[in-house]
Each structure stands twice: as C-alpha cells, then as structure tokens.
Amino acid sequence: MASKFEIKEQFYLNDKPFKIISGAIHYFRVVPQYWRDRLEKLKLMGCNTVETYVPWNMHEPQEGSYAFEDGLNLREFIATAQEVGLFVILRPAPYICAEWEFGGLPYWLLKDPMMKLRFSYPPYMEKVSRYFEHLLPQVLDMQITHGGPIILMQVENEYGGYANDKTYMKQLADLMIEKGVNVPLVTSDGPWHDMLENGSIPDQALPTINCGSKIKEHFKRLREFHGTEKPLMVMEFWIGWFDAWGDEKHHTTDGDSAAQELADILEEGSVNIYMFHGGTNFGFTSGANYYEKLAPDVTSYDYDALLTEWGDITPKYELFKKVISQHAEIPDFPLSTVIKKAAYGELKVTNRVSLFATLDTLSAGVHSAYPLTMEELNQSTGYIYYRSNIGPARRIEDYRLITCMDRAHTFINNELKLTQYDHEIGVKQELELTAPSNELGILVENMGRVNYSVKMNHQHKGIKDGVIVNGAFHSEWDMFSLPMDNLDQVDFSKGYSEGQPSFSRFEFDVEEAGDTFVDVTGWGKGFVVVNGFNIGRFWEIGPQARLYVPAPILRVGKNEIIVFESDGKVADSIILTDEPKLSL
Structure with a gap:
C-alpha cells in the first residue's frame, strides 16, 4: 500500500x-x-x-x-x-x-x-x-x-x-x-x-x-x-x-x-x-x-x-x-540465520608456480611501442606486467618509471632488482646488466584508486608516461593485463623459482561450513582466493593480520585456496582459525 x-x-x-x-x-x-x-x-x-x-x-x-x-x-x-x-x-x-x-x-x-x-x-x-x-x-x-x-x-x-x-x-x-x-x-x-x-x-x-x-x-x-x-x-x-x-x-x-x-x-x-x-x-x-x-x-x-x-x-x-530505547521501542525476536565459526587448522601447500611461468595462460598480451595504462587496456583493478628487451650487458645509470601507480617491482631476466612504492617511484635508480641479452619486467599493482579529494582525476594505474633507460624513453613493450579474475587458468604444472611472484594452491575438506579466518603469517604481500572468490589483500606491514572468510563461500567437501604473493616471500602453509585478528 x-x-x-x-x-x-x-x-x-x-x-x-x-x-x-x-x-x-x-x-x-x-x-x-x-x-x-x-x-x-x-x-x-x-x-x-x-x-x-x-x-x-x-x-x-x-x-x-x-x-x-x-x-x-x-x-x-x-x-x-x-x-x-x-x-x-x-x-x-x-x-x-x-x-x-x-x-x-x-x-x-x-x-x-x-x-x-x-x-x-x-x-x-x-x-x-x-x-x-x-x-x-x-x-x-x-x-x-x-x-x-x-x-x-x-x-x-x-x-x-x-x-x-x-x-x-x-x-x-x-x-x-x-x-x-x-x-x-x-x-x-x-x-x-x-x-x-x-x-x-x-x-x-x-x-x-x-x-x-x-x-x-x-x-x-x-x-x-x-x-x-x-x-x-x-x-x-x-x-x-x-x-x-x-x-x-x-x-x-x-x-x-x-x-x-x-x-x-x-x-x-x-x-x-x-x-x-x-x-x-x-x-x-x-x-x-x-x-x-x-x-x-x-x-x-x-x-x-x-x-x-x-x-x-x-x-x-x-x-x-x-x-x-529512550526514543523507540526495542523489538524482540529470534535471529533467523545460524552463524558459526570454524577452525580448519594448518594447510600445507600442494602446488606452487611462478607468475612468469604461467603468464601466458592468464593473459594474451598486447604489444605497443610505449607502455599503456590499465585504463587503456580496459582493465579496472589488479596488476599489470610490462616486458621488454633492453639489450646487452652494460650499466644503466638512469632508470626511472615516469607517472606510474601504485607499486612496482622491477625484474631483470625474471630476477627482482627493486621494489618501488608511491614517492619512491620516479626516483633515479642504477641497474647493472650482466647477461648477453636482458629482459626488463615491471609488475605494477593497483593498490586502490583514491576515493576522496583533489587527486581523483589523476588515477590512471600502471605506467602512464613511460620508462627511462639511460636518459631516454624505452620503447617496444609487451603488456599483460592481470585482473586476477581467472585463476582457474593458472597452470600449476609449470615451474617455480624462489623469489619470484607466485601462486600457491591449498586444498581442505569441510564437513560443516563456518566463518573462518586466514592467517598468512610469514607471507609478504598479495591476495587470497577461496573457491574462486577473492576475499582480499594481505600485506605483512599490517595492521590487519587475518582475512575473513564467510561460511557461504565454503562448500561441504573439497575446497580450494589460491594465494598470490608478489614479493617473493612465501611460506609452506597457511592457517584457518576461528579467531579474528585486526591488528598485528
């Protein structure tokens, strides 16, 4: 009515x-x-x-x-x-x-x-x-x-x-x-x-x-x-x-x-x-x-x-x-949803693969003379990987990322050389190239577009202007969008190299689904996906120490967790506990 x-x-x-x-x-x-x-x-x-x-x-x-x-x-x-x-x-x-x-x-x-x-x-x-x-x-x-x-x-x-x-x-x-x-x-x-x-x-x-x-x-x-x-x-x-x-x-x-x-x-x-x-x-x-x-x-x-x-x-x-209660009548009725917490214990990793090994199964790749932003590649969130050949052995005295957001890992021949975040990005760095031929890789993470105030018109993620190599903009790039919404395409049969960004897979059985909390102590930075549902980011700097997994995301029987870690810092297990922890 x-x-x-x-x-x-x-x-x-x-x-x-x-x-x-x-x-x-x-x-x-x-x-x-x-x-x-x-x-x-x-x-x-x-x-x-x-x-x-x-x-x-x-x-x-x-x-x-x-x-x-x-x-x-x-x-x-x-x-x-x-x-x-x-x-x-x-x-x-x-x-x-x-x-x-x-x-x-x-x-x-x-x-x-x-x-x-x-x-x-x-x-x-x-x-x-x-x-x-x-x-x-x-x-x-x-x-x-x-x-x-x-x-x-x-x-x-x-x-x-x-x-x-x-x-x-x-x-x-x-x-x-x-x-x-x-x-x-x-x-x-x-x-x-x-x-x-x-x-x-x-x-x-x-x-x-x-x-x-x-x-x-x-x-x-x-x-x-x-x-x-x-x-x-x-x-x-x-x-x-x-x-x-x-x-x-x-x-x-x-x-x-x-x-x-x-x-x-x-x-x-x-x-x-x-x-x-x-x-x-x-x-x-x-x-x-x-x-x-x-x-x-x-x-x-x-x-x-x-x-x-x-x-x-x-x-x-x-x-x-x-x-x-001083202004309104307080009703009384039973709650209709039964919610329990559950501790499923320590889970050991069953498979692990480097991002670089399975990159081609996650992203088709796009070639351009210059780097493209996430927005130009029709990508909203997640990560983007830039790859280019930067030539023979020599000293790079001026390496800079120009207008890049938000956090960038630089790799030479798949080996991590430096990580830059916020104010560190754009600062001149030096690189020593030792191999006869060298591949530059840059993994950029969108940490979340600014949601308030004057910077909202300037939230292009990834590399917007370019990459300086010895004083000049470097060209010819392959770019791989990684929104990370297709982890069923991760090929765990491929190789893993220590220190590289990686995917780790866990399995566990559930008899009764309950709210649980993922403890990733010993891991660096990344996100956790449970049965295909991305429950969110973790980062060892805190303050948040555990991630909440609502029971409806779980299923009776076999369950899968995939942890992506970007900084090369992984452990061999995670813990599913019934105790939350919002500060380290």
Missing part, C-alpha cells in the same frame, strides 16, 4: 512526526546470505531504517555492461530490509566515497583524456544519465510512494568537500526526478568551512551533515544554515574509523563517548549511524586516500562498528541500544 514521507519542520510518515534512527550496511560488503542477519540485528537494536550506498563501478564494471545479480542484487537487499521491518535511505551515487575503489566511480571514465569528474561536464553527465536509466528502474517501484520501504534518496555525496558546481548538483537532482524518483531528496556534507554552502541545493534537497563528535555545536551550525525550521539530521554519524596499510594498529573509538553523542543527536534530530556494520572490501574493492602520501585501505572494513566485520554484536552495540 502506497504511503508518503514528507519533509516539513520535521520528518512526517503518513502525516505523523517520524524520527529516523538508521544504521549503515553496504550490501556490496556483505555476502547476500548474511544480509538478513545483519538487518535483523539492526532492527533488534531499535533502528527503524537502514542506509546503503550504491557503487556505480560494481553495477557498470565495463561501460555499457550492467550487473544487478547475486551479491549486487540491490532489489533483494531492499526487499529483505522491508521484510525485516526497516525503511531504507538510498544513496545512489554517482559518487559514494565510502573508502571504496575510486569512490564508486567506474575506472573507464578516465579513458576520456578531458574527463572532469563530478562536474557538469557534458560527457560525464551523459554517462551518469545512461547509468541512471539502468539503475533507477531497479528501485523506483520500491519507493514508499509505491508501497516500498525507500523514504529518502541522496543527491551525490559530500560534494561540498570537492567542489561547488551548483549546476552539476541541480542537474543530478533534476535527472533523478525526471527518471521517476518522487521521495524527498537530501544532500550530506561536513559542517566545516564552506562545505554546506558548496554542496547544498536547499530548494531541491534537504541539507544534512556528516560528523562524529561535537553534535550540539554542529546542529547549531546546520540550524543556522537552514534559516527556517527544518529537520536536523546527521546522515553519517561516524562511530569509528577505517584502517590503511601501514597504520600502527586497528582504529577504535570510545563507546561511552559515542553513545553520549548519539543521545545528543536523538534529543534534537535524526541519525544514520555510520557504520552500523562495515563488512569487507572483498577482492580489490578497497579505495585509498592521498594527502602527503598514498594510504590504501585494508581489506577489512570493520570500522569499529556496532557489529564486527564478521557480524558479532559488540559492547558499543549494547550502549547504543540503551540510548535508542
């Missing part, structure tokens, strides 16, 4: 005042078999709404090719939320930030050399419009006006921290309305500097704020910005934080302080708790920040949220539940 949700001096649901008490769950960071469990736990805390972003780069991974099935079945997630008794706030992009690869923007936008992301640049807007033509029909009939649970949709995201192109924001709002969105629109921005002024379009969307503390002060700022009486809402109440590779430890926040801030919010307005449940950056989906240096995010998006990455209730959850 159709209902209505309105924004007046406060929120109204069917003409009655309504306080939004929401929590964020990103469906794309949780296996779909666990969606109901996480949503039920949100409802059991007293929340009446769930909020989720929508990642454009997952739903249109290649231009003109769309995906809305399995773990990307947005309709099913929204329908499940409604079955659990929750309303939905939908934040449908085009940009989401979210510590997600490229902030949710698809890599292929960068194939336009003139691209201006998140501006009223006509070719960009044309691509957004075409995407909305495919995305919005998935959800239009799930708006509250059609009997569905969606009560609000957001226009863009934190735009005031990026630019102030009001034409762009109005074009987006008009586009959503034109294509059938008829629930109220909102924007969300930080309450600092000019962010509210830059990112808001008050005549079309209700401004809300994102922050984690000093709520009373920020609500005062929002009230003054509104000018007239409007609902006060924190669209992202940050109750934790994310981790980057190289951080000293997993970030945590004080539960009592966060609960007091929540009480302050609910005293005056509405809230969306970010994150209620963070989940996991499976595969190569984690983004990065870049200020003074590159800070790529770890695989876990635990966020010190109210549910852990693997879905356990935390003490902070109980504190928030107590606060919410």
Whole structure:
C-alpha cells in the first residue's frame, strides 16, 4: 500500500512526526546470505531504517555492461530490509566515497583524456544519465510512494568537500526526478568551512551533515544554515574509523563517548549511524586516500562498528541500544540465520608456480611501442606486467618509471632488482646488466584508486608516461593485463623459482561450513582466493593480520585456496582459525 514521507519542520510518515534512527550496511560488503542477519540485528537494536550506498563501478564494471545479480542484487537487499521491518535511505551515487575503489566511480571514465569528474561536464553527465536509466528502474517501484520501504534518496555525496558546481548538483537532482524518483531528496556534507554552502541545493534537497563528535555545536551550525525550521539530521554519524596499510594498529573509538553523542543527536534530530556494520572490501574493492602520501585501505572494513566485520554484536552495540530505547521501542525476536565459526587448522601447500611461468595462460598480451595504462587496456583493478628487451650487458645509470601507480617491482631476466612504492617511484635508480641479452619486467599493482579529494582525476594505474633507460624513453613493450579474475587458468604444472611472484594452491575438506579466518603469517604481500572468490589483500606491514572468510563461500567437501604473493616471500602453509585478528 502506497504511503508518503514528507519533509516539513520535521520528518512526517503518513502525516505523523517520524524520527529516523538508521544504521549503515553496504550490501556490496556483505555476502547476500548474511544480509538478513545483519538487518535483523539492526532492527533488534531499535533502528527503524537502514542506509546503503550504491557503487556505480560494481553495477557498470565495463561501460555499457550492467550487473544487478547475486551479491549486487540491490532489489533483494531492499526487499529483505522491508521484510525485516526497516525503511531504507538510498544513496545512489554517482559518487559514494565510502573508502571504496575510486569512490564508486567506474575506472573507464578516465579513458576520456578531458574527463572532469563530478562536474557538469557534458560527457560525464551523459554517462551518469545512461547509468541512471539502468539503475533507477531497479528501485523506483520500491519507493514508499509505491508501497516500498525507500523514504529518502541522496543527491551525490559530500560534494561540498570537492567542489561547488551548483549546476552539476541541480542537474543530478533534476535527472533523478525526471527518471521517476518522487521521495524527498537530501544532500550530506561536513559542517566545516564552506562545505554546506558548496554542496547544498536547499530548494531541491534537504541539507544534512556528516560528523562524529561535537553534535550540539554542529546542529547549531546546520540550524543556522537552514534559516527556517527544518529537520536536523546527521546522515553519517561516524562511530569509528577505517584502517590503511601501514597504520600502527586497528582504529577504535570510545563507546561511552559515542553513545553520549548519539543521545545528543536523538534529543534534537535524526541519525544514520555510520557504520552500523562495515563488512569487507572483498577482492580489490578497497579505495585509498592521498594527502602527503598514498594510504590504501585494508581489506577489512570493520570500522569499529556496532557489529564486527564478521557480524558479532559488540559492547558499543549494547550502549547504543540503551540510548535508542529512550526514543523507540526495542523489538524482540529470534535471529533467523545460524552463524558459526570454524577452525580448519594448518594447510600445507600442494602446488606452487611462478607468475612468469604461467603468464601466458592468464593473459594474451598486447604489444605497443610505449607502455599503456590499465585504463587503456580496459582493465579496472589488479596488476599489470610490462616486458621488454633492453639489450646487452652494460650499466644503466638512469632508470626511472615516469607517472606510474601504485607499486612496482622491477625484474631483470625474471630476477627482482627493486621494489618501488608511491614517492619512491620516479626516483633515479642504477641497474647493472650482466647477461648477453636482458629482459626488463615491471609488475605494477593497483593498490586502490583514491576515493576522496583533489587527486581523483589523476588515477590512471600502471605506467602512464613511460620508462627511462639511460636518459631516454624505452620503447617496444609487451603488456599483460592481470585482473586476477581467472585463476582457474593458472597452470600449476609449470615451474617455480624462489623469489619470484607466485601462486600457491591449498586444498581442505569441510564437513560443516563456518566463518573462518586466514592467517598468512610469514607471507609478504598479495591476495587470497577461496573457491574462486577473492576475499582480499594481505600485506605483512599490517595492521590487519587475518582475512575473513564467510561460511557461504565454503562448500561441504573439497575446497580450494589460491594465494598470490608478489614479493617473493612465501611460506609452506597457511592457517584457518576461528579467531579474528585486526591488528598485528
């Protein structure tokens, strides 16, 4: 039955005042078999709404090719939320930030050399419009006006921290309305500097704020910005934080302080708790920040949220539940999903092969006079390998990679000579060539495109400008795209040489599937694939020490794990334990 949700001096649901008490769950960071469990736990805390972003780069991974099935079945997630008794706030992009690869923007936008992301640049807007033509029909009939649970949709995201192109924001709002969105629109921005002024379009969307503390002060700022009486809402109440590779430890926040801030919010307005449940950056989906240096995010998006990455209730959850109970009735019902943890013990490696030995089974290779980027090769994430003959024995006094991101291994005749990362890339190096003929190989890893701020237009991965050999650009390259989504093509019958990037294979039997955690102590850097599902990156520098494997990825009977390691540092075993570990 159709209902209505309105924004007046406060929120109204069917003409009655309504306080939004929401929590964020990103469906794309949780296996779909666990969606109901996480949503039920949100409802059991007293929340009446769930909020989720929508990642454009997952739903249109290649231009003109769309995906809305399995773990990307947005309709099913929204329908499940409604079955659990929750309303939905939908934040449908085009940009989401979210510590997600490229902030949710698809890599292929960068194939336009003139691209201006998140501006009223006509070719960009044309691509957004075409995407909305495919995305919005998935959800239009799930708006509250059609009997569905969606009560609000957001226009863009934190735009005031990026630019102030009001034409762009109005074009987006008009586009959503034109294509059938008829629930109220909102924007969300930080309450600092000019962010509210830059990112808001008050005549079309209700401004809300994102922050984690000093709520009373920020609500005062929002009230003054509104000018007239409007609902006060924190669209992202940050109750934790994310981790980057190289951080000293997993970030945590004080539960009592966060609960007091929540009480302050609910005293005056509405809230969306970010994150209620963070989940996991499976595969190569984690983004990065870049200020003074590159800070790529770890695989876990635990966020010190109210549910852990693997879905356990935390003490902070109980504190928030107590606060919410002052404003809403707390329901009581049994959870419908049985979730167990399992320790499958130590697994010994059964096969191992060098990347170079099986390179031709994974990638066809492309030849060019000059290096091509991932984007030019229609590749989104993963690795790319550049190979070229650089001639006879001699001393290379000036070896440099020019405009290369993010991490590069240089090999001479398949022997590792140096590894460069971030600021180290582009620094002049010397190489001694001793063989009569020498092959240069460069393995470049995309560590995650920057998801926030001013570097977003410059996220071409791989080698963009070229390779300097003794003062001049070197030409004639064979390039091998390695998105690593076809590891069934790895030929383990081929050879392995110590110190080279490699694939290691493990097998184990499962009688009963349970959530488990992969411990790769003794390994360098790489990623882990379980039964064909990439569960994410590991790196010995931490802070994350173990990778989460949800039980639905496992199967009763024989299971396979493949570990790719890029730095030549491998062990002969891994451990599957029932104990998580978010810091070394």
